Amino acid sequence: MTQVTGDWLSRAPTQAVMAMLEGGGHQAYAVGGCVRNALMGVPVTDVDIATEARPERVTDLSAAAGLKCVPTGIDHGTVTVVSEGIPHEITTFRADVETDGRRAVVRFSDEIGEDAARRDFTMNALYADARGTLFDPLGGLPDLQARRVRFIRDAGERIREDYLRTLRFFRFMAWYGDPEAGFDADALDGIASNLEGLETLSRERVGQEIRKLLSAPDPAPSVAVMERVGVLRRVLPGAVAAPLAPLVSEEAGLGLAPCTMRRLAALGMIDADTLRLSKRNRRTFETLRALLEGAQGVAEIAYRHGADLARDLLALRAAVLGTPVPPDAEADIETGRRARFPITAGDLMPTYEGPALGERLSELEARWIASGFALSRAELLEE
Numbered sequence: 001m002t003q004v005t006g007d008w009l010s011r012a013p014t015q016a017v018m019a020m021l022e023g024g025g026h027q028a029y030a031v032g033g034c035v036r037n038a039l040m041g042v043p044v045t046d047v048d049i050a051t052e053a054r055p056e057r058v059t060d061l062s063a064a065a066g067l068k069c070v071p072t073g074i075d076h077g078t079v080t081v082v083s084e085g086i087p088h089e090i091t092t093f094r095a096d097v098e099t100d101g102r103r104a105v106v107r108f109s110d111e112i113g114e115d116a117a118r119r120d121f122t123m124n125a126l127y128a129d130a131r132g133t134l135f136d137p138l139g140g141l142p143d144l145q146a147r148r149v150r151f152i153r154d155a156g157e158r159i160r161e162d163y164l165r166t167l168r169f170f171r172f173m174a175w176y177g178d179p180e181a182g183f184d185a186d187a188l189d190g191i192a193s194n195l196e197g198l199e200t201l202s203r204e205r206v207g208q209e210i211r212k213l214l215s216a217p218d219p220a221p222s223v224a225v226m227e228r229v230g231v232l233r234r235v236l237p238g239a240v241a242a243p244l245a246p247l248v249s250e251e252a253g254l255g256l257a258p259c260t261m262r263r264l265a266a267l268g269m270i271d272a273d274t275l276r277l278s279k280r281n282r283r284t285f286e287t288l289r290a291l292l293e294g295a296q297g298v299a300e301i302a303y304r305h306g307a308d309l310a311r312d313l314l315a316l317r318a319a320v321l322g323t324p325v326p327p328d329a330e331a332d333i334e335t336g337r338r339a340r341f342p343i344t345a346g347d348l349m350p351t352y353e354g355p356a357l358g359e360r361l362s363e364l365e366a367r368w369i370a371s372g373f374a375l376s377r378a379e380l381l382e383e
Contacts, residue, residue: 001133001134002039002134002141003132003133003134004030004035004038004039004128004132004133004134005038005132006038006044008034008038008044008047009030009034009038009047009128009130009132010132011086012084013083013084013085013086013088014030014047014083014086014088015130016065016067016083016084017049017067017081017083017088017090018030018049018129018130019130020061020062020065020067020081021049021051021053021058021061021090022130024053024057024061026051026052026053026057027050027051027052027053027112028049028050028051028129028130029049029050029051029112029127029128029129029135030047030048030049030127030128030129031048031049031050031115031126031127031128032048032119032124032126033046033048033124034046034047034048035126035127035128035134036123036124036126036144036176038128039126039134039141039144039145040144040147040176042176046087046089047086047087047088047089048088048089048090048091049088049089049090049091050090050091050092050093050112050115050127051090051091051092051093052092052093052108052109052110052111052112053092054077054092054108055071055074055077055078055079055092058079058081058090058092059071059079062079062081067081067082067083068081068082069081069082070082070087072089073091076091076094076106077091077092077094077106077108078090078091078092092108092109093108093109093110093111093112093114093115094106094107094108094109094114094115094118095107095109095114095115095117095118096118096161106118112127112135112137113137113138116137116138116152117137117138117152117153118161119152120151120152120158120162120165120168121140121143121149121150121151121152121168121169121172122138122139122140122143122144122150122151122152123140123143123144123148123149123150123172123176124140125137125138125140125152126140126141126144138152144176146178146181147176147177147178147181148177148178148181148184149169149172149173149176149177149183149184149187150184150186150187151165151169151184151186151187151190154190155184155186155187155189155190155191156189156190156193156194158190159190159191159194159197160194160197163194163197163198163200163201164201164205164206164209166191166194166195166197166198166231167198167206167209167210167213167231167235168209169187169191170213170222170223170225170226170231171209171212171213171216171222173221173222173225174213174216174217174218174219174221174222175216175217179221179222183225188225188229191229191231192229192230195229195230195231195234198231198234198235199234203273203274203275203276204276206235206274206275207274207275207276207277210235210236210264210275211260211275214258214260214263214264215258215260216258217258218248219244219248219263220241220244220245220247220248221245223241223244223267224241224242224244224245226241227239227240227241235274236267236270236274236275237270237271237274238268238269238270238271239267239268239270240267240268241267243266243267243268243319243320244263244266244267244319246318246319246320247262247263247266247315247316247318247319247320248263249319250314250315250318250319250325251315253325254311254314254315254325256311256312256315259312260281261281261284261285261288262288262312262315262316264285265285265288265289265292265312265316266316266319266320269289270285272285272286284309287305287309288309288312288313288316291305291309291313292313292316292317292320292321297332298310298311298313298314298329298332298333298336299332299333299335299336299339299369299372299373300336300369301313301336302332302333302334302335302336302337303336303337303339303369303373306337307333307334307336307337310333310336310337311333314329314333335372335373336373339373341365341368342368342376342377342380343361343364343365343368343377343380343381345357345361347377347381348360348361364380367380368380
């Protein structure tokens with residue numbers, strides 16, 4: 001029998017929460033991402049627990065055990081129990097009563113099978129008790145072992161329950177799937193038949209999913225299939241998938257970690273409002289797009305924007321424009337990073353003041369950059 005193991009489960013704080021529920025006469029199962037990740041050898045960051053105990057009962061048991069209980073989503077059956085500073089999200093078994101593609105009306109259930117059936121993918125419908133014994137109500141383990149992302153039962157029905165599941169499918173393929181084995185045909189058929197539902201999603205939810213997708217080690221196969229089935233143009237009008245695969249390859253060659261904004265910039269001229277980017281991410285994205293289409297060398301980019309952004313541009317230009325990375329690019333970046341313009345406004349006053357002062361500083365800086373940052377203060381002031 002398959003066992004689920006890991007410090008996240010065996011540690012005392014989590015065992016205390018599981019014992020609290022079991023000692024109160026209830027079922028307690030770790031579920032979803034923590035079980036999936038543990039079985040795949042992926043780090044576990046959050047612990048979700050499912051039980052037939054109602055939220056009020058979990059609250060009472062927590063109080064009796066001296067554990068803090070926070071009603072984080074009590075209307076949907078969820079409370080968060082904090083044990084030794086570690087949060088554990090505990091949700092009562094549920095079954096959907098009504099859905100509208102964005103949210104669901106649920107009823108509480110006593111059956112683990114009903115709880116499993118309302119989840120999205122078979123690999124997310126895996127449960128483990130406090131001893132690590134695996135419970136697989138829907139036969140999802142073979143899918144997980146094959147890294148096969150498959151909707152539970154009818155893909156179209158699962159998607160119509162929450163249209164965000166279309167984007168989650170491609171994100172899960174990028175993070176946990178095996179693109180070389182192909183994308184599940186039933187899933188793609190269900191997605192293609194429900195494209196209009198994507199229009200009902202908020203930009204915030206879409207943006208969050210796209211950012212998570214693009215932060216995967218290699219999101220290129222998922223994005224390419226998104227384009228093929230018509231999803232990409234719905235969620236990112238103007239985006240083109242083709243440059244992403246070369247970019248991932250260039251990133252590897254340059255030793256660059258995945259970067260969502262760099263990858264988003266490779267997809268094309270996208271309206272930042274589409275993804276509800278933060279001000280910081282918006283600035284980064286717009287800077288990358290502007291420099292990608294500009295003529296500044298990487299030394300100047302490193303001088304003006306930093307070495308990291310200069311390396312981003314090397315990878316982007318190679319992927320999008322087909323510009324090979326020069327063999328001396330890293331040396332140029334280091335030169336630009338270390339360069340310090342030797343002229344200050346005080347050097348030009350009072351001869352220049354106001355707008356003329358700014359113009360003169362810009363002229364001299366341009367000459368200094370064109371010289372490879374070689375002209376000295378004295379040489380610049382001789383002009």
